[in-house]
Amino acid sequence: MSARGRKAKVRKIKVGIIGAGGIAAGKHLPGHRGVEGVEVIAVCDIVKDKAKAFAEKHDIPYWFTDYRKMLEEMDELDAVSVCTPNNYHAGPTIAALETGKHVICEKPMAGSVKDAMAMLEAAQRTGRILQIGLQSRFNKHMMTLRRLREEGFFGEVYYGRAMAFRRRGIPASPSFITKKMAGGGPLMDIGVHVLDVFLWILGYPKPIKAFGKVDTKFGNRPNVVNPWGKWDPKQFNVEDFGMGVILFENGLTVTLETAWASHVEGSGTTFFIGDKAGATF
Structure with missing residues (x-):
């Protein structure tokens, strides 16, 4: 040869x-x-x-x-x-x-x-x-949304909601539920994925203001039904719910909502809207 x-x-x-x-x-x-x-x-x-x-x-x-x-x-x-x-x-x-x-x-x-x-x-x-x-950036659907946004398909994107909500899904490992190891709860675990790909699609505009709130409502209780396994409620010292609102320099406002456990099924989806079109994902 x-x-x-x-x-x-x-x-x-x-x-x-x-x-x-x-x-x-x-x-x-x-x-x-x-x-x-x-x-x-x-x-x-x-x-x-x-x-x-x-x-x-x-x-x-x-x-x-x-x-x-x-x-x-x-x-x-x-x-x-x-x-x-x-x-x-x-x-x-x-x-x-x-x-x-x-x-x-x-x-x-x-x-x-x-x-x-x-x-x-x-x-x-x-x-x-x-x-x-943050592998969601490499999803073909996310890449298509980014391309469409770059081409002006959505027009001026002015509002969006980033959702990472579970009905029952608290990780049982101490590496997730203690501040010493994890630094935080669902915001660090699953919220980071949805917020990253959301902002990546929109070109990562510059944030200028933000406020938020976190709560622990289930992780420190011993009687919570959780198919992800048992954990020690006494060790649990991170949030199991977190939300925030972010205002960006270009006028975009984004609401972030994330939870490992909640009393709601099918709480909604991630979306953004522009003055020409919008998208859910």
Whole structure:
């Protein structure tokens, strides 16, 4: 076969995973393995048994309990997935960027604005890619809505509502229900997805004013029916409901509503309206 007819050999992208929990096993690992030319070669978790079990179950050759050691010893890593709890995103993300690795970090970006800004600064300083796991942007329907908005199909978009509401859906893990680990409740967990894609479609206008309110009405009670499993109500110290209103420089007003549990079924949908057309999604 001629050189032109030969298929070029592409070097494999080698990835490590930091945090061996459910999101790593259920989303990041199959996501990486679903891409041709990507190989997951290492995993790290501060709990030794979890790291070892994850590696053995998923045929990953190397496992660690210290992400710094993994990053220092494995020069062959091109990228890492950061799958730690929200308040522990910044440390491994910045360390990975500073050792020359690209990073895909689970949403939300961080548990605080301070941590998020430090992560952004590290990415800009090192020239590495930092991608946050806000995958709704890559949905073909969302991309179509963005294109239509850019083409002027909706006209001036002046109001919208971003909804992420559950009837019964409180996560049972301490990594979701404690401020120490999560930083917040459904606003950080599911609200971030809908608000991000909503604003991405609309070109991320500049916010100028906002107010909001959070409540805890179900998570601290022992008798709540929840198909997502049992949790310790005494540990629960984040909100289970949150709302906000945001005013933007271009005149757009957005209402954000999010809840893990509520006494309402089918509470509505996300939408925006312009002076020529509108959309629900």
